[in-house]
């Protein structure tokens with residue numbers, strides 16, 4: 449089953465584009481499941497009909513569902529999360545663990561478990577997901593890694609009666625968070641389920657994310673960071689959708705300055721996201737109901753099938769090598785002399801001959817200077833100090 453995640457900053461048009469993508473995919477002959485994992489659901493508002501935690505048909509070949517995130521199960525996970533926070537603080541210095549503690553957002557990942565259920569139905573070709581605003585959400589993709597490190601160590605230590613974790617556990621027990629057995633059961637279940645979800649999300653042969661962005665400075669800056677995180681966690685971002693572009697008529701008159709400003713933001717978008725860019729105009733009205741959202745779908749995808757992969761290989765990669773963080777960027781046909789790298793706050797500015805890329809840096813790299821820049825086989829590697 450193909451999975452397409454629509455995400456982006458709050459209010460940019462994620463829900464509208466999730467519905468538009470679903471309608472477009474159905475028009476191309478796919479059986480589509482439209483899933484909202486944002487706890488502030490608005491699929492129903494967008495489609496102008498009631499949608500709830502049970503799947504309902506909303507259009508020809510499209511079934512929709514809004515996941516009830518705050519069910520009891522999710523509640524128990526939040527207790528586990530508290531535990532983990534305690535443990536991770538002492539347990540790991542992994543790059544990703546640092547990020548996790550800065551941005552907890554487990555609820556979203558729990559909601560994403562619904563993707564497994566959709567897949568298990570075996571009735572759908574495409575699952576389009578209206579995600580919660582970026583920030584906390586997809587950063588949790590590495591959660592299973594942390595869980596695994598914890599599980600391996602924890603169970604191992606338990607079995608061997610090692611002393612290492614004992615004092616820590618005792619301290620946590622003292623807080624009486626939840627009973628021990630219950631914790632283990634919940635923990636194992638959580639681990640298995642989330643690992644499965646993660647496998648789906650990181651599977652580049654079936655899943656891709658699309659970032660919705662508005663051509664304004666604040667939105668572009670935040671989205672740049674989300675893009676960096678998606679790269680960091682290995683999610684394939686196969687498109688950026690620039691939503692609400694002022695039309696050509698706005699070049700004259702009251703909105704002309706706005707439009708000019710937008711043009712420069714669109715240039716910044718092109719410099720920031722080395723992926724296919726799609727465009728949608730600002731309509732003179734809200735987008736409510738199937739007809740309007742089908743129009744939006746046409747504006748964005750035209751004759752293309754929205755379920756297509758618009759990109760399969762990630763042009764930007766972030767990973768850890770020993771104690772160093774490394775950022776890799778594809779830079780084909782560029783000579784080393786044509787490359788310069790400079791840090792500007794939380795953005796890395798990479799000049800490649802006459803083009804430039806603005807790459808937001810994850811929190812774990814902030815304040816660290818660039819130690820080495822190398823170019824080999826068309827791949828630029830930037831090594832940060834440990």
Ligand SMILES: Nc1ncnc2c1ncn2[C@@H]1O[C@H](COP(=O)(O)OP(=O)(O)OP(=O)(O)O)[C@@H](O)[C@H]1O
Nearest residue numbers: 458459460461462463464692729730731733734735
């Ligand atoms: N291109 C557009 N032209 C005109 N109105 C739009 C456009 N895109 C979205 N809208 C309207 O903007 C509002 C917000 O859009 P939407 O609900 O899709 O955003 P969202 O990113 O899902 O928001 P949230 O973060 O609250 O979930 C809606 O009323 C929608 O109809």
Ligand SMILES: [Mg+2]
Nearest residue numbers: 462463486490
């Ligand atoms: Mg929404």
